Amino acid sequence: MGLRIGDIAPDFEIDTTEGSINFHDWAKGSWVFFFSHPADYTPVCTTEMGRTAQLADEFAKRKVKPLGLSTDTVEAHKGWINDINETQNTQVEFPIVADKDKKVAKLYEMIHPGESETATVRSVFIIDPNHKIRLTMTYPMSVGRNFAEILRVIDALQTGDKHGIACPADWELGGDVIIPPTVSSEDAQKKFPQGFKTVKPYLRYTSVKDED
Structure with missing residues (x-):
């Protein structure tokens, strides 16, 4: 294998x-x-x-x-x-x-x-x-x-290691990232104070910066 x-x-x-x-x-x-x-x-x-x-x-x-x-x-x-x-x-x-x-x-x-x-x-x-x-x-x-x-x-x-996020299809540095479904909304609010957009309960976008 x-x-x-x-x-x-x-x-x-x-x-x-x-x-x-x-x-x-x-x-x-x-x-x-x-x-x-x-x-x-x-x-x-x-x-x-x-x-x-x-x-x-x-x-x-x-x-x-x-x-x-x-x-x-x-x-x-x-x-x-x-x-x-x-x-x-x-x-x-x-x-x-x-x-x-x-x-x-x-x-x-x-x-x-x-x-x-x-x-x-x-x-x-x-x-x-x-x-x-x-x-x-x-x-x-x-x-x-x-x-x-x-x-x-x-x-x-x-970026994923640093911020605990996932990257969508065709993602490039500086683009919006995805909050993993394993992160609750309550925890997401604490972890991503910059805010996030909920498209579906399992699909939430946010932004991160290198200096964060």
């Missing part, structure tokens, strides 16, 4: 482009955007690695550490990074795991035999500071990830 939301992300020790890491020690106190790509020196992966690097400031302000992975070697990763930096006009500074023995790929079930017996698909794990898996997504090899959605869901998770 695969990893599920709410599970503790498995720990591992492995070589990366930034040296050997113990995953839990490296991630301690931070959110993690852990993602796999099929192979170095391939076109879609080059754009994805470049986009991750371009968004370094966006990840940093959310206290998120990106961590890439493929089954290539450290040497291959480092050579490819030069191509990424050149073609994507950026600087890759986050570590990329060299999972040549497929140890971590198997641990996180990143290899889907229907796509490839040896290369990882485009898996995404959003992991919180307690090492808990909060979101999983899997893209096929031929489709690059939507990084606006990755940032959006990190915002949603962090």
Whole structure:
């Protein structure tokens, strides 16, 4: 059975482009955007690695550490990074795991035999500071990830944790949020003094601010 939301992300020790890491020690106190790509020196992966690097400031302000992975070697990763930096006009500074023995790929079930017996698909794990898996997504090899959605869901998770709310469909940072049905109207009045709108007893909207 695969990893599920709410599970503790498995720990591992492995070589990366930034040296050997113990995953839990490296991630301690931070959110993690852990993602796999099929192979170095391939076109879609080059754009994805470049986009991750371009968004370094966006990840940093959310206290998120990106961590890439493929089954290539450290040497291959480092050579490819030069191509990424050149073609994507950026600087890759986050570590990329060299999972040549497929140890971590198997641990996180990143290899889907229907796509490839040896290369990882485009898996995404959003992991919180307690090492808990909060979101999983899997893209096929031929489709690059939507990084606006990755940032959006990190915002949603962090906003939910901070304010005890849920986020509606297509929610974006700054938009109205939903008061969970488990919060009584009496408690909602205390918790959300800014007020809320009741559409149905189970559907109540309110607003929150980052500085609240």
